Amino acid sequence: MRTQVGIVGAGPAGLVLAHLLHLRGIDSVVLERQTREHVERRIRAGVLEHGTVDLLRDVGLAGRLLRERMVHHGIELLFDGTGHRIPLTDLAGREITIYGQHELVKDLVAARLGTGRPLLFQAPAVALDGLDDAPTIRFVQDGRPRELRCDVVVGCDGYHGVSRTAVADHAVTRYQREYPYAWLGVLAQAPPSSEELIYAYHDRGFALHSMRSPQITRLYLQVRPDEPVTDWPDERIWAELRRRLARDDPGWRLADGPILEKSVTTMRSVVVEPMRHGRLFLAGDAAHIVPATGAKGLNLAVADVAVLADALGAWAAGDTSGLDAYSARCLSRVWRVQHFSWWMTSMLHRAQDGDPFTHRLQLAQLRYLTGSRAAATSLAENYVGLPLTGGRT
Ligand SMILES: Cc1cc2nc3c(=O)[nH]c(=O)nc-3n(C[C@H](O)[C@H](O)[C@H](O)COP(=O)(O)OP(=O)(O)OC[C@H]3O[C@@H](n4cnc5c(N)ncnc54)[C@H](O)[C@@H]3O)c2cc1C
Structure with a gap:
């Protein structure tokens, strides 16, 4: 088998990327380890940023989402027995959408199959070779070893995938917090x-x-x-x-x-730098993990592939500058989101040892957030999400 872009993983990152490439006339093959039923039933995230929904709508992926979603204009912080509303839309000018990740994945799978382009289930990638100049994805289908030769490989195979581990240890810096x-x-x-x-x-x-x-x-x-x-x-x-x-x-x-x-x-925070290794590009959870408190994992995966789709569109027309800039562009957003997710997590979880000093700091922060419009605006701006760049044709 041969294609322009081999995509490992049919989670949100891989499926959204496949669609954005389809709109640009770029061939891709998506390989997924699990069955279709499994990926469509996997319960995970549910909060979509405004920018994520806008992108999905603009590229024709949000038909059911826009009909069935729940739109929220605020969240509540509850402490000392009292709830305090943070009016997200008033403060940041944008709302959030509640729509289960597994419902979104169902929509994305249907859209991909509707294009007639390949999406292979129960086809786990087992190794990536030739990443410097002629990539090959080795995978298994129906119990038989197969090869997919591509111009570019995109690792969208999540935290436990094979793409990241295909890169030599010395070529990767891993930042991590448990x-x-x-x-x-x-x-x-x-x-x-x-x-x-x-x-x-x-x-x-x-x-x-x-x-x-x-x-x-x-x-x-x-x-x-x-x-x-x-x-x-x-x-x-x-x-x-x-x-x-x-x-x-x-x-x-x-x-x-x-x-x-x-x-x-x-709960962990992980960033792997860089997100490009020769002709391998990492996206979504394959490159970074955020603790779920900030509701950012899915949104960050979509943000990565929006940048990558633009870069691959330019590359298909002979301009490689977007691919050269991919890692730095994504990491700038990744670290902002990492900070927000770490901050929300640290503020809201009780220290394991019940440390009273930490407890008082947390309460002081929560009181400040719910008493100061400026502090609440910062939370709101990050929670609804920074504007998304790229992704549209
Ligand atoms: C258990 C869990 C619960 C979560 N809960 C929340 C939450 O409540 N709120 C929130 O905001 N975020 C949550 N997240 C985070 C969010 O779901 C992820 O950030 C998001 O799924 C990232 O999308 P992705 O496409 O990068 O990766 P994934 O969704 O992980 O998709 C990766 C895909 O690659 C496939 N794959 C793996 N290895 C291979 C291989 N070798 N060959 C082929 N395919 C392969 C996998 O089967 C999977 O379908 C949760 C994540 C997990 C794991």
């Missing part, structure tokens, strides 16, 4: 108890009340990274959520219901 806590994430058949997201800072640990639709709630609890999910039967989860989301308003009640899914996700 957090001493994790998130127990729960998907529940229960209507949201609030119209907007609630970020709760509590003595017992962080909690987040989010949603995926008018019938489905997405909830998170700060837990220890080594805590098995079996330690959390449903009744314990609801009791803990009720405690951490409690407020002085006697009329407020957390709606509960059957828990459809639960899992523990560790």
Whole structure:
């Protein structure tokens, strides 16, 4: 097999890139390790920045999203038993969209298949060769080894993929921070108890009340990274959520219901520099991981491939300057977003040892944020997302 751009991974990064290249008349093949059903059911992110939605709409990928999404104009910070609304749209001029990542992936898979261009499921890449001048992706299909020769390879295969590990250790600088806590994430058949997201800072640990639709709630609890999910039967989860989301308003009640899914996700920040190695380009979680508190992982993946699609469009016309600038352009946004995600995470999670000094700093920061329009504007601007550049033809 031969193509212009070999894309490893059919998550948001790989599928959006494939579509943007299609619009530019550039051939690509997408290789995905999992089945279609698996990628379409994987419950992950749900907050889309304004710029992400604008791009998806402008390139024809947002038909169902625009019909079914929930638009939010604010978030709530809850601490000391009192909720404080941060009016995102008033402060930053833009809103956010709630739409499950798995729903977006369904739309992206359908769009790709609609173009008639290749998207191979159950086709894991196992090695990348010839990255300096003549790349080949070695992959497996129907139990048989196969090769995909390409002009360029894009590694969109997430944190556990093969693309990043194809680069020699000495050619990569890895920046990393592990957090001493994790998130127990729960998907529940229960209507949201609030119209907007609630970020709760509590003595017992962080909690987040989010949603995926008018019938489905997405909830998170700060837990220890080594805590098995079996330690959390449903009744314990609801009791803990009720405690951490409690407020002085006697009329407020957390709606509960059957828990459809639960899992523990560790929190880490990772950046791999550079994001280009010869003819290999890394995008999305393959190049960086952000702790989920800032709701940025999916958005950052889309931002990367918007830059890359423009660069590949210019490259197809003989101009390689965009590809040369790719890594630096993306990393500038990646580090801004890393800072925001680290800052939100550090402010909202209870220190493992309950350190009282840290606790008072966190409360001071939360009071400042909810008492100062300037401080709240900074949060709002980062939360709704910086303007997205590139991606349109
Ligand atoms: C468990 C989990 C929960 C998350 N929850 C949230 C959240 O609540 N809020 C939030 O904002 N963000 C969340 N995120 C982050 C967000 O979902 C990611 O940032 C986003 O999915 C990044 O998209 P991506 O396309 O770069 O990578 P991915 O979505 O990881 O896609 C990578 C794709 O590559 C495929 N792949 C891997 N290896 C190979 C191979 N060798 N060959 C072929 N294909 C391969 C994978 O199967 C996958 O389909 C979560 C992430 C995870 C892992």
